[in-house]
Every structure is written in C-alpha cells, then in structure tokens.
Amino acid sequence: MSEARGPDPTRRSERSRTAILSAAIELVTESGYAKTSIEAIAARAGVGKQTIYRWWPSKAAVVFDAVLDLTKGQQGFSVLETGDLKEDLKQVLRATAEELTNPRMDVSFRALALEIQYDANLASHWREKMLGPALDATKDRLRSAQHSGEIDADLDLDVAVELLYGPLYHRWLLQTAPVSVEHADAVVDLAMRAMSR
Amino acid sequence: MSEARGPDPTRRSERSRTAILSAAIELVTESGYAKTSIEAIAARAGVGKQTIYRWWPSKAAVVFDAVLDLTKGQQGFSVLETGDLKEDLKQVLRATAEELTNPRMDVSFRALALEIQYDANLASHWREKMLGPALDATKDRLRSAQHSGEIDADLDLDVAVELLYGPLYHRWLLQTAPVSVEHADAVVDLAMRAMSR
Structure with a gap:
C-alpha cells in the first residue's frame, strides 16, 4: 500500500x-x-x-525569506544571559559581524538594505522580522542588566542598542572600514563604558 | 568697448x-x-x-557633486572648538541629523549611499570627500580633547567617532526609527559617558 x-x-x-x-x-x-x-x-x-x-x-x-533563513540559522535572535553582560554582548555582536561578512549573506543582505529604500512594505517587514528581533533581544538583555544593577537603570535602551549595532552597520553600509569580530569587541568595550553605572 | x-x-x-x-x-x-x-x-x-x-x-x-555642494554649505566639515566638547559634538551631530532629514538632501544622499554598493570608484570618492572629512574633523576635535585631558587618552578614536555617527546612519539607512536633533543629542550624551575619563 x-x-x-x-x-x-x-x-x-x-x-x-x-x-x-x-x-x-x-x-x-x-x-x-x-x-x-x-x-x-x-x-x-x-x-x-x-x-x-x-x-x-x-x-x-x-530574497528576504532566503536571508531570513540564513540569519535565523546563525543567530536565532536571542542573546545569552550568562551573568557577564559584556561577554554576552560580544557574543551577539560578533555573530552580527560574522553575518555581515559572510559571503553567502553579504550580497543578498546588502541588496535588501537597498530595496527597502524604495519599498515601504519591504521596509516594514525588514524592521519587523530582520532587525527588530535582534534589537529587541538585545534590549531585553540590557533590561535584565538594569534590574541586576549592572548598568544604569535610567539608560534609554533604544539609544543604547544603537550604540552597539550602529557602528557595525555604519562600516558595512557606508564602507568606511572593514567589519570584523575585533571591531565588534572594541565597540562593546566602549559602549559598556557608556552604560555602566 | x-x-x-x-x-x-x-x-x-x-x-x-x-x-x-x-x-x-x-x-x-x-x-x-x-x-x-x-x-x-x-x-x-x-x-x-x-x-x-x-x-x-x-x-x-x-549627483555626488550636487550633494557635496549642499553638504559643504551646511556644515563645512569642521567641528567647533569652544572648550565644551559635549556641546561641540552636539552641534556637529545635530547638523548631520538636519542634513539627513532635509528633503532636498534625503533622496539624493540616499541614492548615492546605494550607488556606492555597486560602484567601487564612487565608494572611494564617498569615503574621501563625503564622509571622510566629517569623520576626520570629529576625530581632530576628540584628539584635542584627549590632549586637554577631557577624555581618555587611550581611546581608539576610529571606534569613538563611529559611536557618534553610527547610530544616526543606522536609523537613517535601515529606517529603524526617525532621525532627529533630539536623538542626536541623546547619542552624544551617551557616547560622552563612554569617552570621559
């Protein structure tokens, strides 16, 4: 049968x-x-x-769904919570740097970053599914660090996450300098000084 | 005659x-x-x-030269040196936010930010003439603040300037949130905490 x-x-x-x-x-x-x-x-x-x-x-x-599939496989949009905020942030920022420099991602991801300039519908999908989850998961991690007293409770988390991701995307999109895990680490080290109490 | x-x-x-x-x-x-x-x-x-x-x-x-002309008129790629670093940085970051949200600039500047992804020659012009001078002038201002002891002498200035400009371009290019002078101020306030001794 x-x-x-x-x-x-x-x-x-x-x-x-x-x-x-x-x-x-x-x-x-x-x-x-x-x-x-x-x-x-x-x-x-x-x-x-x-x-x-x-x-x-x-x-x-x-192409959007193809990139989303690749991204999920690598990162899963969650931020570790080991108790060591700096290391947890480095882990997620390094993963972002690796994604941005992965040849299988680079061209497609870059193409989408351009397409959203002309396609409002795609732009809102991009915010909701591509960047939003990463930013939100990072904000959740920072919020928990606020509760534990590791970072300043008054911190505006919307601005704080941009201090982490902004420099990486700035390099990548405006091609001012190479993206690397070493750069990601340096960004976290500096941003941590801004956030610490 | x-x-x-x-x-x-x-x-x-x-x-x-x-x-x-x-x-x-x-x-x-x-x-x-x-x-x-x-x-x-x-x-x-x-x-x-x-x-x-x-x-x-x-x-x-x-279009590149047209945008360059507009940019120069507004900002002139110099950073004030009044002795108050935070205010000087706010002044230059506010000017950047105003440029990015100026309707006469927005479409052309955004179009060029896309064109550089496919045109290596234009990308190098962009670095050299458009972004480079602003980043360099800002680094000069930070260097002088290092000499006066206002900020940490060990600071990696390449990373520090990206902490200032990265968040603005991140919002603008990836359309995660609106660019504004208030946001520029918040970025400077937070970045200053990272840089201060």
Missing part, C-alpha cells in the same frame, strides 16, 4: 521551498541582485515559476 | 555648473534617482548634454 502512495505533499513543499531559497541566494551571490530573475531562480531550483509566485509576491520577498 | 565684450567665460561656466547641480537635486527629489537622466538634467539646467559630459563621467558623479 505504501508504495502506491504519492510523495507527502508537505514534505515536497518544504523541499521546494528550501531549493528556491538556496537558488535565490546562490544566484544573487553569483550575478548580483539586479540580474537575478524569478525565472532563473525557478530554473535553478527545478520548480515552475508559478510555484514561486504562489508563495511570494516578488523577487525581493523571495 | 566693454559692451562689445562677450560674457566672462569663467562666470558662464560657474553659472552652468550651479544650474546643473541644482537641476540634478531637483529632478532626483521629484522623480527619484533611477528616473533621472543626464538629458533631463541638461534640459532643466538649460545646457547641452555635452556640457555635462565634459565635466562629469556619469549621472552618479553629477
């Missing part, structure tokens, strides 16, 4: 989804965002164009 | 240059960067297309 059954449709969907997202990242990395088409992604993934359009409204949306 | 003389060619060049740069900013602001052409800039400025090509190699180069 079991041999007569067709493949599990949920499994097949998941396989197609993974193939599409991998193809999107590969093509953007190889040829750039502008030259990557939905047709090419479909061909590389071995699915029909309509399969992509059934799940995603645009090329930007496919 | 003087009535028989033609117009001063240097003056005429300067008038054309100003007209071209104004037309470039106006068109990019009205229609977006992608839809602005050299032809349209020439027509709006009342010059021939060849006049533009004689002075600039590309649309990006024209």
